Amino acid sequence: MPSDKALDDILLGPADRTSPCAACDVRDVSICAVLDPDELKRLEKIVTRLAVQPRETIFCEAAPAEYLFNVTGGAVKVYKLLADGRRQITGFFFPGDFLGLAHLNKYAYTAEAIEEVRLCRFSRRKLEKMLEQYPKLEKHLLQTASNELASAQDQMLLLGRKTARERIATFLLALSERAKRHGRSGERVNLPMSRGDIGDYLGLTMETVSRTFTRFKNDGKVELTGARHVTLQDRQALCRLAGLVEDEPVSAVAGSL
Template sequence: MNLTRADDGPSPGLNCGRRNSSSSVGFCRKCAVQTRAFCAALDDAALAQLEQLHTICDLADEENLFTEGDPAAAFFTVLKGALRLSKSLPDGRRQITGFALPGEFIGLAAEQLYVHNADALTDVSLCRFSILDLERIGEEFPKMNSRLLAMTNSSLSLAQDHMLLLGRMNALEKTANFLCGLIDRAAAADQPTDPLALPMCRADIADYLGLTIETVSRTFTRLKVDKIISLPEHNRVRVNDTAALLRLAEG
């Protein structure tokens, strides 16, 4: 069988729909995140077929990829950059439910509508698949469905960890946990951790931890005063006492 790409109309994002796939055969095999993404389950032959279905999609800093309630036309693998996933209450209060990093996929919804907002935190590059192709992909490549399931389960587990944080940790523990999580993920992506980069602003951190920006700021200051971290720049953290930070992060 030869899979052909479903045409599902225009995509969000300025640069969505570029077709790297058709111009460069073997694109997927050279993909930087291929070993971590959901397509890691596939062998070369299957990968070559899947390659026909994807498009590349670029977003600038702060650009919106999709919004809660939008028809869910596509799902994405993050190739480069980071996105912010969030939900909001009618009056504007916002909860960031997670940050999507390279290798992770976003946009799979149980129903036909996206369940949260996705916004670019940095310049972002995405690998896009039509949701119309998902069912066929699943039937053609059962391994892929298993992998999607495993990755979704892993997101669910992270979500549950985060519920514990939101419901039962204090500001200091939340912040320490956030920093430890960032360090782990930076390390996993072979990015520097000693001066750890904070790709998001205080408001994003606050909305991720269920705090206000003032409380986040005060908590950073407290960690600084206690000599557990230092802040060479607003968006850069140096951890002086990893053990102490971990102790706080565990509750």
């Protein structure tokens, strides 16, 4: 959803302009999907739309978790750090994803914009009040948490037991699945994040990521058209490597990836 007032005037009729959420382009994949128009209006009252520039942090690990976010544009990485700077990216968040699930009122990780990011921001306190009146919302939150948990467990299997090639294959297929779910091709996959980010997500170094990409290219499994763009050429081989019987699962719904 563009937060730009002028843009709203161009894109929306006057009726819709009173309800920007109703016209949000990620509405049907986001948490708002479960709300009816009346409820949506209440939600709008407590929402702030904002933009974050690349490399800016959205919130920091261990800070009081005052806000929750809905990503409406751009890509976000979330990570945890060790004292000496080693970093583990625990997820990437894209439009439609819900961000900011906390533990004991502290953020469990730092969130940082990769590209220019657009967000809907909710006060946790106010949202919690709404939760009491709309159990649907609470149920959906539980759903979101359970999705995130499922992908976290897949990721543990990847980090603990898969080889570098298996990790990269799994990663590319997950991105491809996500692109498909959002109506994009599924063969052409965009990589908004750097090689270093991919490494920190998969528990590898950027060098290993790079080498594995070139190896896949030489094997005819993928085509690399610029560093931030991959075309899957032998999906079946990638599935076999990733440990998927056939195409489907990877991480069925959003959450992280």
